[in-house]
Amino acid sequence: MPEFLMPSLGADMTQGTLVEWAVKPGDRVHRGDVVAVVETSKGAIDVEIFSDGIIDQLLVPEGTTVPVGEPLALVRSDGRPEPEAPAAPAEAPVRPVTREPAPEAPAEPAVPVEPSTPAPAAEARGEAAARVRASPAARRRAEELDVDIGKLQGTGPGGAVVIADVEQASGPGPAEEETPNPMGEKPRALTEAPGDIREIIAAAMTRSKREIPHYYLSNWVDLAPANGWLADWNDSHPVEERLIPGVLMIRAVALALERFHEFNGFFRDGKFQPGDGIHVGAAISLRRGGLVAPGLRDANKRSLVELMTAFRGLVARARAGRLKASEMAGGTITVSSLGEQGVEEVYPVIYSPQVAIVGFGTPSERPWVVEGRVEPRWLVRVSLAADHRVSDGHRGALFLEAVTHLLQEPDSL
Amino acid sequence: MSRSKTTYREAVRAAIREAMRDDPRVFLMGEDVGRYGGCYAVSMGLLEEFGEQRVRDTPLSESAFVGAGIGAALGGMRPIVEVMTVNFSLLALDQIVNTAATLRHMSGGQFSVPLVIRMATGAGRQLAAQHSHSLECWYAHVPGLKVVAPATLADARGMLGTALADPDPVIVFEHAGLYNMEGELEDDAGAVDISRAAVRRTGKDVTLVTYGGSLHKTLQAAQALAGEGIEAEVVDLRSLRPIDDATIVKSLSRTHRALVVDEGWRTLSLSAEITTRLVEQAFYELDAPVGRVCSEEVPIPYPAHLEAAALPQPEKIASAVRRMLRA
Numbered sequence: 001m002p003e004f005l006m007p008s009l010g011a012d013m014t015q016g017t018l019v020e021w022a023v024k025p026g027d028r029v030h031r032g033d034v035v036a037v038v039e040t041s042k043g044a045i046d047v048e049i050f051s052d053g054i055i056d057q058l059l060v061p062e063g064t065t066v067p068v069g070e071p072l073a074l075v076r077s078d079g080r081p082e083p084e085a086p087a088a089p090a091e092a093p094v095r096p097v098t099r100e101p102a103p104e105a106p107a108e109p110a111v112p113v114e115p116s117t118p119a120p121a122a123e124a125r126g127e128a129a130a131r132v133r134a135s136p137a138a139r140r141r142a143e144e145l146d147v148d149i150g151k152l153q154g155t156g157p158g159g160a161v162v163i164a165d166v167e168q169a170s171g172p173g174p175a176e177e178e179t180p181n182p183m184g185e186k187p188r189a190l191t192e193a194p195g196d197i198r199e200i201i202a203a204a205m206t207r208s209k210r211e212i213p214h215y216y217l218s219n220w221v222d223l224a225p226a227n228g229w230l231a232d233w234n235d236s237h238p239v240e241e242r243l244i245p246g247v248l249m250i251r252a253v254a255l256a257l258e259r260f261h262e263f264n265g266f267f268r269d270g271k272f273q274p275g276d277g278i279h280v281g282a283a284i285s286l287r288r289g290g291l292v293a294p295g296l297r298d299a300n301k302r303s304l305v306e307l308m309t310a311f312r313g314l315v316a317r318a319r320a321g322r323l324k325a326s327e328m329a330g331g332t333i334t335v336s337s338l339g340e341q342g343v344e345e346v347y348p349v350i351y352s353p354q355v356a357i358v359g360f361g362t363p364s365e366r367p368w369v370v371e372g373r374v375e376p377r378w379l380v381r382v383s384l385a386a387d388h389r390v391s392d393g394h395r396g397a398l399f400l401e402a403v404t405h406l407l408q409e410p411d412s413l
Numbered sequence: 414m415s416r417s418k419t420t421y422r423e424a425v426r427a428a429i430r431e432a433m434r435d436d437p438r439v440f441l442m443g444e445d446v447g448r449y450g451g452c453y454a455v456s457m458g459l460l461e462e463f464g465e466q467r468v469r470d471t472p473l474s475e476s477a478f479v480g481a482g483i484g485a486a487l488g489g490m491r492p493i494v495e496v497m498t499v500n501f502s503l504l505a506l507d508q509i510v511n512t513a514a515t516l517r518h519m520s521g522g523q524f525s526v527p528l529v530i531r532m533a534t535g536a537g538r539q540l541a542a543q544h545s546h547s548l549e550c551w552y553a554h555v556p557g558l559k560v561v562a563p564a565t566l567a568d569a570r571g572m573l574g575t576a577l578a579d580p581d582p583v584i585v586f587e588h589a590g591l592y593n594m595e596g597e598l599e600d601d602a603g604a605v606d607i608s609r610a611a612v613r614r615t616g617k618d619v620t621l622v623t624y625g626g627s628l629h630k631t632l633q634a635a636q637a638l639a640g641e642g643i644e645a646e647v648v649d650l651r652s653l654r655p656i657d658d659a660t661i662v663k664s665l666s667r668t669h670r671a672l673v674v675d676e677g678w679r680t681l682s683l684s685a686e687i688t689t690r691l692v693e694q695a696f697y698e699l700d701a702p703v704g705r706v707c708s709e710e711v712p713i714p715y716p717a718h719l720e721a722a723a724l725p726q727p728e729k730i731a732s733a734v735r736r737m738l739r740a
Contacts, residue, residue: 136699137669137700156701
């Protein structure tokens with residue numbers, strides 16, 4: 001029977017608290033329905049289900065904190081008859097696929113227990129046999145490196161899995177990068193309680209600055225065409241269809257990305273993985289401090305009005321702390337606009353594992369040379385930080401120039 | 414900087430001498446500290462130098478002379494009270510725990526007890542079960558006291574002055590096995606802090622936490638392990654109350670393994686306290702269970718071979734590390 005798992009609502013999430021079930025056993029659900037509210041360090045998030053079916057059983061009571069990937073509920077496919085196991089519900093024939101086998105009795109009840117995951121030196125007795133012997137530091141390292149600790153052969157005391165086993169299993173890469181870290185500090189696993197958005201940002205930005213070789217480019221954008229176009233548009237449209245400059249910027253970035261794929265996607269496992277669409281994360285600052293960058297999906301395929309509506313919704317939900325799961329982790333690139341903060345230019349930090357971020361400073365009126373004459377013009381400084389492992393400055397310059405150019409021709413947006 | 418050869422005993426004596434020269438309120442009091450020169454010969458020559466008023470032989474009553482020391486401290490003096498061994502100090506437990514440690518609190522801060530009590534601790538000199546125990550943790554348990562354990566010449570020379578400057582009672586544990594330790598000390602060596610632990614040897618594979626007389630055994634073990642490719646970091650606690658958590662946690666966070674070496678008995682010991690703190694504060698740094706090498710749970714034996722067998726020794730420490738690393 002399909003399982004509904006604790007979703008990953010961001011690259012840095014390792015666990016979440018099931019705050020509230022929006023469904024109960026027997027409910028029919030459809031793809032996209034909100035079935036639960038999960039509290040993460042970024043706030044409470046409505047979690048959608050990605051398949052149709054009928055909720056068969058809720059495995060996790062409200063208030064429980066579970067790791068990402070842990071089954072939360074069992075979902076019957078539509079129309080399938082209910083499996084009748086009323087006699088012995090305790091021995092539900094379900095073995096949740098978890099990294100650490102659950103401590104309840106294994107599936108074969110009669111035989112006293114060979115654990116299916118070979119737990120190396122765990123003296124195979126009852127509960128002890130079901131739990132992987134691993135040091136706390138090894139478990140944390142395994143989370144950091146995304147290594148399945150249950151598959152490792154421990155070499156530590158009593159056959160326990162130790163840090164060295166985990167790092168060996170993960171191969172070269174972050175493990176080796178980290179050793180010479182002159183700070184002598186390791187990033188903490190992000191398993192802390194909700195509310196630590198400062199810590200989340202600290203970890204994400206530290207990782208970004210440590211791992212990503214950023215390069216930076218910037219350019220002036222003449223806003224006269226866009227401002228003129230926007231004024232006309234807003235004069236002639238009802239309030240709900242009115243636009244803000246930020247949406248034009250997001251749209252310009254999205255359209256430019258259609259021709260510059262190497263700025264749209266992720267750097268994972270040592271290589272670039274293009275995004276499955278152009279989903280522009282919009283950096284939104286939160287009133288309680290910190291920021292999030294939920295994604296506007298398929299920003300290149302949606303009209304400005306659609307984007308505006310979506311953006312407005314994102315901001316409202318982000319500030320209310322109720323972003324949807326699919327939004328939370330959705331960006332394939334990020335756009336950061338400092339709006340009316342009064343600074344000329346932003347040098348943004350890439351939101352790992354993304355590979356680029358575009359920043360807009362505060363528009364300001366400045367002298368500008370037009371056809372040999374100095375004129376006052378409204379200008380904005382656009383900047384690009386990109387991952388040098390994936391792209392080079394030449395392509396970056398062309399991309400930034402494309403964004404600039406699109407903003408000169410607002411009709412094309 | 415010029416350095417001179419000296420011993421731990423001479424370093425303690427130099428510290429006492431300096432304190433008495435610098436501050437007329439300082440005096441030394443205890444059993445046999447005057448005419449006999451101290452049971453471990455620490456105060457040899459001080460009676461001649463400072464006279465009977467300031468180097469005072471006392472009757473064999475720990476309760477009486479520790480109590481007198483408390484009274485003198487309350488009266489504005491800065492007494493150094495020497496108790497022969499920690500075993501004997503149990504006769505003065507009431508004075509130390511019920512009086513010296515509590516008066517600041519019970520007087521609402523009106524009175525402080527700027528008293529320093531020096532006592533020998535530890536085994537290894539065939540002095541048998543009534544003179545050889547390591548009961549530092551009994552005092553380290555008590556709020557209101559500070560407890561320090563100088564393990565090096567510099568600390569033997571420098572901790573006393575800082576302890577005397579402290580407005581509250583400080584107990585200084587001098588391991589009896591260290592008095593003859595020789596080494597070089599800078600001629601201008603002076604006061605040192607008495608609140609922080611010190612990393613005496615750096616290493617990346619395991620942190621060995623220890624103090625007092627066990628420091629040198631632990632350093633020997635680390636030296637032996639280095640020959641096998643195991644780099645042990647050695648942390649000297651120095652202060653047993655308060656315990657410098659930050660230093661041991663920081664070290665463990667580098668090495669991910671810790672072994673505590675404590676000449677006290679294992680049960681309910683300083684080693685238990687250190688282990689607990691590491692587990693509480695650095696659980697996710699641990700790549701192996703915290704190990705301990707302590708004294709066997711027997712009254713310390715008199716025969717040399719049994720005494721040696723009862724105590725932490727370099728070989729025991731090294732083999733505990735090897736087990737931890739499975740090397």
